[in-house]
Amino acid sequence: MTDRTGLDRIFKPSEEIVAREIEGELIIVPLTAGIGDIEDELFTFNASGRAIWKGLDGRKPLKAIIGELAAQFEGDPEEIEEDVLGLVEELVKRRIVVEVV
Amino acid sequence: MRLSENRPSPRVRAGRELPLSGKDLLGLLSEVLAKGVRIRFRASGYSMSPFIRDGDVITVRPCKKTDLRKGAVAAYVRPMNGHLAVHRIVGGTEAGFALKGDHEPIADYPVAASGIIGVVDRVERNGRRVRLGIGPEKGLVAALSARGLITWAFRAFGRNKGSVT
Numbered sequence: 001m002t003d004r005t006g007l008d009r010i011f012k013p014s015e016e017i018v019a020r021e022i023e024g025e026l027i028i029v030p031l032t033a034g035i036g037d038i039e040d041e042l043f044t045f046n047a048s049g050r051a052i053w054k055g056l057d058g059r060k061p062l063k064a065i066i067g068e069l070a071a072q073f074e075g076d077p078e079e080i081e082e083d084v085l086g087l088v089e090e091l092v093k094r095r096i097v098v099e100v101v
Numbered sequence: 102m103r104l105s106e107n108r109p110s111p112r113v114r115a116g117r118e119l120p121l122s123g124k125d126l127l128g129l130l131s132e133v134l135a136k137g138v139r140i141r142f143r144a145s146g147y148s149m150s151p152f153i154r155d156g157d158v159i160t161v162r163p164c165k166k167t168d169l170r171k172g173a174v175a176a177y178v179r180p181m182n183g184h185l186a187v188h189r190i191v192g193g194t195e196a197g198f199a200l201k202g203d204h205e206p207i208a209d210y211p212v213a214a215s216g217i218i219g220v221v222d223r224v225e226r227n228g229r230r231v232r233l234g235i236g237p238e239k240g241l242v243a244a245l246s247a248r249g250l251i252t253w254a255f256r257a258f259g260r261n262k263g264s265v266t
C-alpha cells in the first residue's frame with residue numbers, strides 16, 4: 001500500500017456511482033444500498049465543483065489538481081486548496097469518490 | 102473567474118427537476134442495470150394504465166432469462182425506434198417476446214431477449230406501494246391484456262372506476 005498523506009492523495013470516482021453528462025449538466029447517480037434512485041437522489045455540481053470533479057480521475061494527486069485550478073482561476077491558492085479539500089471530503093463521505101491506494 | 106465565488110459542493114437533486122429525455126433515461130437505466138443494481142424513476146405516459154399510471158414511481162431490476170415470463174412488466178428498447186418502453190410480456194414466438202401496454206390496442210414488434218434490460222419489481226403511487234398487476238395475478242393480467250380486456254375487467258369488477266382513460 002502506498003503511504004500518502006494530505007495533498008499527495010489521489011481520488012477517483014467510486015464504482016458505486018453512474019456519472020453522465022445530460023444537457024450540459026453532470027449528473028451523478030449514487031448506487032448505494034443496491035439501488036440507483038434517480039427519482040429522489042441525484043447529484044449535480046456547480047461550475048467550481050465540476051472543475052474539481054474533472055481532476056479526480058485516479059491519476060492526479062490533489063496538489064496537482066489544486067495547481068491546475070490555481071492557474072485556471074483567480075484567487076488565493078489557499079482558498080482553492082480549502083475548496084478542493086472541502087469538496088473531496090464531502091464526496092468521500094457520500095461515497096461518490098474513493099481514494100486510490 | 103474565481104473558483105470560490107460559488108462554494109463547490111454537490112447538490113442533491115430529484116430526477117423530476119431535470120430535463121431527462123427518454124434517451125437520457127434509457128442511457129442511465131442501461132448503465133445502472135448493467136452494474137447489477139436496481140433503478141427507481143418516475144414513469145410517464147398512459148400505455149400501462151391502470152397498473153402503472155403517469156407519474157407513478159417504478160423500480161426496475163436487472164433480469165435473468167427466467168424472469169422473462171408472461172405477465173412480467175419489462176423495460177426494453179423498442180425495435181422500431183430505439184426508445185425506452187415499459188410494457189407487459191403477453192406472449193412470445195421464435196421472433197421474440199410480445200410486449201404490450203395494458204392500455205394499448207396492439208403489441209409492439211417482437212423484442213429479442215437481448216433488447217429487454219430489466220423488469221419492474223415495484224410500483225409506488227402517491228408514496229404508497231401498488232402491488233396489483235405485478236404480483237401472482239400477472240399471468241391473468243397478461244391474458245386479459247393480450248385480448249384487450251383490461252378496461253372491461255376493471256369496469257366489470259368495479260375497481261378504479263373512471264381511471265382508465
